[in-house]
Amino acid sequence: MSEALMQHATQTIEVGSKSFAAAAKLFDAETRRGVLMLYAWCRHCDDVVDGQELGFVPAASAPAPHDAARELALLRDQTRRAYAGEAMRDPAFAAFQEVALKHGIEPRYAYDHLAGFAMDVEQARYETIEDTLRYCYHVAGVVGLMMASIMGTRDPAVLDRACDLGLAFQLTNIARDIVDDAQIGRCYLPAAWLREAGIPQDEIALPRHRAALAKVAARLVDHAEPYYDSACAGLAALPLRSAWAIATARLVYRQIGIVVKRRGPHAWDERAGTGKLTKLWLLLRGGLDALSSRIRTTMTPRPARLWSRPAADSAVAVAPAGGAAGGRHAVRATAV
Template sequence: MSEALLEHATVTIAVGSKSFAAAARLFAPEVRRSVLMLYAWCRHCDDVVDGQELGFAAVPLDALAAAEALARLEAQTRRAYAGEAMAEPAFAAFQEVALRCKIAPQYAFDHLAGFAMDVQEARYETLDDTLRYCYHVAGVVGLMMATIMGASGPAVLDRACDLGIAFQLTNIARDIVDDAHIERCYLPAQWLREAGIAQAELALPKQRAALATVAARLVDEAEPYYASATQGLAALPLRSAWAIATAHRVYRQIGIEVKARGASAWDERVGTSRTTKLWLLLRGGADALASRFRKPGSARPAALWQRPTRAADRHAGPAAAV
């Protein structure tokens, strides 16, 4: 059963996130196993609420069905933490990593709260609203990942959360048009008004030039979070630092490419080539090595969005296998 779970998780990340799958290979075996298990659960929860399969459209759920699906996910998560037998592979995988690595339950439920924002069709009026969504769907994943890698302490966890937020800001910029096709928008409504774009027209070709300015603005907003996250590398084991630094480089490059393409950024899905990934992997290795000799970084900029609570930090323990 254990190996079957690992195989399930490996296939899930290979299909669901090619960008992160490449970086995940760099983790030490036990850490990689836990990372894959966590990813499988995150992907499963996202798919269940969206009526998708591995991130690809299947049968979209109506509002009532999505709310019921979310309630089931919350109940299953509680049972997983209670140690009950899990029939669903993604939840069996999550139970293994959550209990072994002592991932704070609050982190898991904060993540599910991000899916609730989708189910409730939350509106994002300001950048702070968008950042709050980014925290729930990605920043808190950074907190869980840091726990798996043995990192602890609020300051280090803040940096891990910053990286998740940066990743999600990049994803939002890349996927604006795809999200619009399923009637979702995570861009600040204030920004759209300033750019003269009606939300209902986000996917229209006539708006691409204006949309490019909004996307560039979002990519720029991700930069200080990427910079802050770099300061957390020193707290990670070397192989983990290499994997995270590589993921950092790959996702940041996607944002750079979105900005560089301008109005053509949504003609096809922006990604990184195999050659580029290899180059970024090498640069990530250099970043990880440099972190071994870096002096303690400056304090986290006060202007950055602060995650809502650190209370769960006291209940998250470093991974036993790290």
């Protein structure tokens, strides 16, 4: 069963995220297993709520009606049962149970992540960048917190940096996927920014707005930069191989934002990404960043202007039973 779970998790990440699959190989065996198990659960939850398979709508001549709220309610219940130690038949939840119990992942992180899906199902609107960052926390920042737990991190200051990296990843993902999201009726950009750019929210995907949209995307990419910088300060607290993997992932995701910004109005002609040679170069740079982090004696203060994750006593931890549900970008923090 143990090897079957690992095989399932490995296949899931190789299909769902080639970039993160490459970075994950840098972890030591135990950490890699935990990271892949967590990814499999995140990917599964995302797909179940959206009625997809590994991010794609399954081919079917007559797809069955999809009730996202009901699906998320079931995911919440399965999560509760996983933490209770009940036998899990679903491979993704068996994987999650193993990693959550072994590494002491706090239940509130898992429920906070599931709460992010509700923001999509309820068609939440994001008026300000702070509203967008709150969404980013639920679907990506909290994934950083769970991954940090797998790497043995419990220091709140280091957890803040792990959350910052998730926020940066998600801001990059939103910039890359603006048009794709708009075509399915979703928008994570601050409405205030769109108004300033003169783009009606129901016209985001229209080609005539590409020049203005490129400026909004560039603004979002720039907004991610201080979070990428903040995350770098947390590398010193991680084991060396984990630091290398995270440093590499940080550089790969950041490069995607650079590509989006460089392409300007053509950013959405094809999906922005990084080629094999670029990934190899960034892997080497990530190794240097990990090594250089070893010589730091203290962590630089986190800038006060950055958005901060909810405190333990005020986090939006969804109760295991009941409530509304939904989501799409849940694994975008690990799915580029």
